[in-house]
Amino acid sequence: MLTKFVSIAVLLGAAGVALATPQIQHWQAPSGARVYFVEDHGLPMLDVAVNFPAGGGFDTAGKVGVAQVAFGMLDLGAQDLSEDDIARRLADIGAQMGGNFDSDRAGLSLRTLSKAEERDAALDILARCLQQPLFPEAVLAREKARLIAALKEAETQPESIADKAFGKAVFGAHPYGWHTEVADVEKIQRADLEGFYRTHYAASRAVVALMGDISRAQAEAIAQRLTANLPAAGAGTQIAPVLIRIDPSEQRIAHPASQSHILIGTPGVARNDEDYFPLYVGNYILGGGGFVSRLMNEVREKRGLAYSVYSYFMPMQQPGAFQIGLQTKKEQADEALRLVRQTLRTFVDQGVTEKELRAAKQNIVGGFPLRIDSNKKIIDYLSVIGYYELPLTYLDDFTVRVEQVTTRQVRDAFKRRIDPDALATVIVGAPDGMAGKE
Amino acid sequence: MRIQIIVIALLLQISSVAQAEVYEKTLGNGLRVIVKEDHRAPVVVQQVWYRAGSMDERTGVTGVAHVLEHMMFKGTTDVPVGQFSKIIAAAGGRENAFTSYDHTAYFQQMHKSKLALAMKLESDRMHNLQMAKKEFAKEIKVVMEERRWRTDDEPRSLMYEKLMAAAYQEHPYHNPIIGWMTDLQNMTDADALDWYKTWYAPNNATLVVAGDVKAGSVFALAQKYYGSIPEVKLPERKAVGESAQLGIKRIVVKAPAELPYLAMAWHAPTLRDAEKDWKPYALEVLAGVLDGNSSARLNKALVREQQVAMDVGTGYDSVARGPGLFMLEGTPREGKTVGDVEAALREQLMLLVRDGVNAEELQRVKAQVMAGEVYKRDSVFYQAMQIGQLESAGLSYKAVPVMLQKLQAVTAQQVQEVAREIFNDDRLTVATLDPQPLPDKPKHNPAGAAHAH
Numbered sequence: 001m002l003t004k005f006v007s008i009a010v011l012l013g014a015a016g017v018a019l020a021t022p023q024i025q026h027w028q029a030p031s032g033a034r035v036y037f038v039e040d041h042g043l044p045m046l047d048v049a050v051n052f053p054a055g056g057g058f059d060t061a062g063k064v065g066v067a068q069v070a071f072g073m074l075d076l077g078a079q080d081l082s083e084d085d086i087a088r089r090l091a092d093i094g095a096q097m098g099g100n101f102d103s104d105r106a107g108l109s110l111r112t113l114s115k116a117e118e119r120d121a122a123l124d125i126l127a128r129c130l131q132q133p134l135f136p137e138a139v140l141a142r143e144k145a146r147l148i149a150a151l152k153e154a155e156t157q158p159e160s161i162a163d164k165a166f167g168k169a170v171f172g173a174h175p176y177g178w179h180t181e182v183a184d185v186e187k188i189q190r191a192d193l194e195g196f197y198r199t200h201y202a203a204s205r206a207v208v209a210l211m212g213d214i215s216r217a218q219a220e221a222i223a224q225r226l227t228a229n230l231p232a233a234g235a236g237t238q239i240a241p242v243l244i245r246i247d248p249s250e251q252r253i254a255h256p257a258s259q260s261h262i263l264i265g266t267p268g269v270a271r272n273d274e275d276y277f278p279l280y281v282g283n284y285i286l287g288g289g290g291f292v293s294r295l296m297n298e299v300r301e302k303r304g305l306a307y308s309v310y311s312y313f314m315p316m317q318q319p320g321a322f323q324i325g326l327q328t329k330k331e332q333a334d335e336a337l338r339l340v341r342q343t344l345r346t347f348v349d350q351g352v353t354e355k356e357l358r359a360a361k362q363n364i365v366g367g368f369p370l371r372i373d374s375n376k377k378i379i380d381y382l383s384v385i386g387y388y389e390l391p392l393t394y395l396d397d398f399t400v401r402v403e404q405v406t407t408r409q410v411r412d413a414f415k416r417r418i419d420p421d422a423l424a425t426v427i428v429g430a431p432d433g434m435a436g437k438e
Numbered sequence: 439m440r441i442q443i444i445v446i447a448l449l450l451q452i453s454s455v456a457q458a459e460v461y462e463k464t465l466g467n468g469l470r471v472i473v474k475e476d477h478r479a480p481v482v483v484q485q486v487w488y489r490a491g492s493m494d495e496r497t498g499v500t501g502v503a504h505v506l507e508h509m510m511f512k513g514t515t516d517v518p519v520g521q522f523s524k525i526i527a528a529a530g531g532r533e534n535a536f537t538s539y540d541h542t543a544y545f546q547q548m549h550k551s552k553l554a555l556a557m558k559l560e561s562d563r564m565h566n567l568q569m570a571k572k573e574f575a576k577e578i579k580v581v582m583e584e585r586r587w588r589t590d591d592e593p594r595s596l597m598y599e600k601l602m603a604a605a606y607q608e609h610p611y612h613n614p615i616i617g618w619m620t621d622l623q624n625m626t627d628a629d630a631l632d633w634y635k636t637w638y639a640p641n642n643a644t645l646v647v648a649g650d651v652k653a654g655s656v657f658a659l660a661q662k663y664y665g666s667i668p669e670v671k672l673p674e675r676k677a678v679g680e681s682a683q684l685g686i687k688r689i690v691v692k693a694p695a696e697l698p699y700l701a702m703a704w705h706a707p708t709l710r711d712a713e714k715d716w717k718p719y720a721l722e723v724l725a726g727v728l729d730g731n732s733s734a735r736l737n738k739a740l741v742r743e744q745q746v747a748m749d750v751g752t753g754y755d756s757v758a759r760g761p762g763l764f765m766l767e768g769t770p771r772e773g774k775t776v777g778d779v780e781a782a783l784r785e786q787l788m789l790l791v792r793d794g795v796n797a798e799e800l801q802r803v804k805a806q807v808m809a810g811e812v813y814k815r816d817s818v819f820y821q822a823m824q825i826g827q828l829e830s831a832g833l834s835y836k837a838v839p840v841m842l843q844k845l846q847a848v849t850a851q852q853v854q855e856v857a858r859e860i861f862n863d864d865r866l867t868v869a870t871l872d873p874q875p876l877p878d879k880p881k882h883n884p885a886g887a888a889h890a891h
Contacts, residue, residue: 020480042478043478043812043815043816044812045812045813045816083732083733083742084733084738084742085733086733087731087732087733087734088731088733088802090731091730091731091733091734091802091805091806092798092801092802092805093805093809094805094806094807094808094809094810095809096809096813111813112809113809113812118809142741142742142745145745145748145771145772146741146748146749146771148772149696149697149748149769149771149772150748152696152697153695153696153697155696156694156695156696156873156875156876157695158591254876254877255694255876256694256876256877257590257591257694258586258590258591259583259586259587259590259591289527290523290527290532291511291523291527291533292523292524292527297520300580301520301576302576303576304575304576304577304578304579304580304583305579305583306580306583307580307581307583307584307587308587327583327586327587328583329582329583329586359524359527359528362527362528362529362530363527363528363529363530363531364530365530366528366529366530366531366548366549366552367530367531367532367548367549368530369479369480369481369530369549370481370530370532370547370548370549372479373478373479373481373818374478374479374816374817374818375816376816376817429591
């Protein structure tokens, strides 16, 4: 049993079952870090994640890629520990260090056994990686070479080519659309990393999430230990606003692959936006709901045109992308593209039916227990709730907010957000005879 | 030796817990039902594992196991096409299926109150599938798109496919799970139906249920929904094998890419008797010594110190119905060749065979294994997966604690001995990816092209 769960009787329409959500404890550490904790003694283990506003969106023009490299080097040398010491000592106690990096956030995570001996050793290493990274010159040179090779490889693969062109078409000059180039990496110096670290890994901006087999008092001590020696307050946490309206565009990029990779989209919705739930539920019906979505039905089930076709909103601090994607053999790419555009246009024009909305709610609400059925999933929620300063009742409210969505709200939100005549389209491995327009 | 003691204490604790929570029963029609109780969250996963994978296919119909998996969502006499997924979705469920060399499995994850519904639907398609020509005609196109996406346009997957075809010349692991494109183009609904009628039967399946359930009520539900499905006479399974290789094999695959890539695969044994075997355990530990963390031998030597490779990897799976491969892979760094990476990998193997492994390395791998046993309990789905995989491979879920004990018992000498036996060129297939420039781009790095010995 996930202990310390508070039963909150949420009446779920037809389902009518009571849901239990984890009780989230929240405080500010003396260091200034915001802490989110769920105490659970079901398994003898502890998960920890520390996130910062230090993702790719915090790069500055002329220094693209610094955020990513700084993040990547946190565990490659720290206060008296070489990169090998770090990896070896973690392995010795069966601890696992991981991380996440996107346009908003950068963070390290740790999973360890909760017995004092293993736990303390693991936290000691995490504390040093977070608070005293060394960014050794020799390691930097090597990592730059590896990154450059990976970038060159990506330039030959259709999926990566499409992602890069799509980001640029959707976000223009905004950092969400920036793509690290080989020349950017070549320029990166150790001082850039130290500077970025000092500015963006500040204690007052840290979000510490803890989940598992420790007490509140232990959690308080750990959160302080992981953040007390972080740099003092640095830069702001805001990312420049995204330009919501874009001009329509279509790029056809040649590639010898047998399939065309198609991406269609526009800036979508921010994490804290009032439209988030209507768009989320609506998108389930459009292309988020696996085998039962409209896109899947039209493109795959009815016509066998693709293996995968999907749509999603990527909610970020600023509006992240709304994206539709599919792959299909070149000869039928134009047919598939027409079909997808028509499906989206109909969706935006006419909205969803009551029946579709009911089915969507049944799935999202009925499936809610699956979203919080492991420590891993819960700590990921803690990090998101903390980082985006969502209400502590976010998980309790989630099903209620979904239930409240109306067909009218869905149609209204999509109409305001998605203009079928102002979308960016990228086709890599464009059908023969139409290739080469880059 | 302090760590050793901790690990053993932990092991005993886990073993007893693992044993206590798993229950099994075989229904009258031969369906094995295995229940793993885990009451941490109010969810349940149902998985049905059929002991029929791509290795059971015949020449000319490769890929049919996977095609049938797709067709299983296309309707039964009672549940029209599209309804299976709609009903599961409306119940808040997540569902999918997967096909491997050894088996085909179907699963649903749901709130625990929905188990009966999932069983009703899954048992129905165990024996009532409709094979409509119209649906087959569309779905086979979907599968061909899947093949293009997963393999044909993915240089490394393509190379892996050719590597398997070269390493296995007799055993059906020679054929890709997704099937050769020609076979997909020629496949008919009759082929898929034939496969279904041959292998989809309660006496060729294992039902695994894990989550916040009581074993007794799961058995009762299983009896209610699956109990009346008739047993089917299964065809005799011919023993298939792979004769000893007679010398090193080398293949080159050209595909659009920037970086060359190398994979080396040695024939290696897999577990047949969890109690008596020792080599597969020694190979698991060996894989950990080479690549268990980022300071393990291969990454430390090739990526960090010598800087010959951009990345390296090791692959070995001791659990399989058929024979195994121990694989090493690597991507040369700019200015280096696949030949340089191969030479550097061979040097590491030579050191290992000559000098063996030290106690610290051994202990480190074992500590990771034991911690992994605790972490795995955070996922109900994964726990069910492990049971299904072991059962499909002809081992038993009961082997889990035995396997852990055997892994802990592996000695440095055993690791050295198995390395000496396995890393022999007469067991080896080497595959290299020869990157081809895109039509409109010059090749960046001619020095990195495929290297011939």
